[in-house]
Amino acid sequence: MEDELEEFVRNDVWELSKLSGQGYSKIEGVDFDETFAPVARLECIRLFLGMACILNFKVHQMDVKSAFFIGILHEEVYVAQSKGFEDPTHPEYVYKLKKAL
Structure with missing residues (x-):
């Protein structure tokens, strides 16, 4: 978990932001169905x-941690800080995403 959070910081994925309320703009079955x-x-x-x-292919395994950090966001998206990994100076803040996860 710590490696992933450090990867988010290195890739400038989000920034801490103060958010006063929580709400959802998408409705299941209307805006998405899966x-x-x-x-x-x-x-x-x-x-x-x-x-x-069967086909004698050579298979290699690779662990990719940051493959999805390049997506551009066209709307504001906020993510709560993970339990146990809150920012000590601003534990009540949320992350405002700059890039898609």
């Missing part, structure tokens, strides 16, 4: 490894 998480399902990984074995 969510996306960049995580592979176990079945897909098994299929991929099986096909790699």
